[in-house]
Amino acid sequence: MGAYILRRLLLVIPTLLGIMIINFALVQFVPGGPVEQIIAQMEGGGDVFEGFAGGGADVETQTAANDRYVGARGLPPEFIEELEREFGFDKPPVERFLNMLWNYVRLDFGESFFRSVGVIDLVLEKMPVSISLGLWSTVIAYLVSIPLGIRKAVKDGTGFDTWTSGLIIVAYAIPGFLFAILLLVLLAGGSYWQIFPLRGLTSDNWEDLSLIGKAADYFWHIALPVIASTISAFATLTLLTKNSFLDEIKKHYVMTARAKGLSERGVLYGHVFRNAMLIVIAGFPAVFIGIFFSGSLIIETIFSLDGLGRLGFEAAVARDYPVIFGTLFIFGLMSLVVGILSDLMYVLVDPRIDFEKREG
Helix, strand or coil: CHHHHHHHHHHHHHHHHHHHHHHHHHHCCCCCCHHHHHHHHHCCCCCHHHHHHCCHHHHHCCCHHHCCCCCCCCCCHHHHHHHHHHHCCCCCHHHHHHHHHHHHHCCCCCECCCCCCEHHHHHHHHHHHHHHHHHHHHHHHHHHHHHHHHHHHHCCCCHHHHHHHHHHHHHHHCCHHHHHHHHHHHHECCCCCECCCCCCCCCCCHHHCCHHHHHHHHHHHHHHHHHHHHCCHHHHHHHHHHHHHHHHHCCHHHHHHHHCCCCHHHHHHHHHHHHHCHHHHHCHHHHHHHHHHCCHHHHHHHCCCCCHHHHHHHHHHHCCHHHHHHHHHHHHHHHHHHHHHHHHHHHHHCCCCCHHHHHC
């Protein structure tokens, strides 16, 4: 197993390098960089992208140094060159990319262009919100889906199986943001009941609360966002659990166990459970990362949560390249490591699995 893990770890390097090369190359062709953002603000605070709809004769009269930047009318070339030096655009793209990788190897992810805050500090600042959404959504999805999937497998074909399947399919079909708005309207003072808070992860007086009060306040704030981000995860996990149990129940060792006089409960939880839950439990890291990254932007925006989803979106809009590439590198590395952890989970759940022999 050690050799397999070592090979997987070594594969992380070229995979991550390929991700960074592709994204860095794509960004070079995207208009509206940091320099354009500064120019747009100095020329009246308009949206930088409004200038790309056509510059007319005014653009043609710009100086040679300003020709690359739509909207840089009247700005001295020396100022434009100083901006380029400040952002590092006075160097060729290849040199900038190599310098960026060298800094990442030393765990130096730079500072945001527009916030004067280190990328790591920004990520750590926004991380609690995203971890809260990802962790609790995953835990709740597993706590509900596994018992429900087992019950559906045992009651396969009955009325219980039919109507629960209808419910989870409807839940899966409802977009998370639409369900989030519905929760706000019903339970956060929109038009009906003011039961849950409308925004934030904690109350203003959180520091003054007792330990129990802090925990209660935290869960009070996170309840609606977690429910909204979890609603679509029930269907996949429930049906996966049900189908996994159904496959195991039909195997010969189950019939042998029943022939020996074991009760249905003993057969289900003493023999079937371990084999059927292998794929469900082993996929926990991947499910967590999936919920951690997907859909968080809309949920965070609706519930006014300042997490990684909004950080990435704002960085992309502002062309804040250190934040974009720094978070891309960190999250890409996390995703690749989670793939390895998923394989380790398989071995922990069932030691009979040997990836080295399978590769051989």
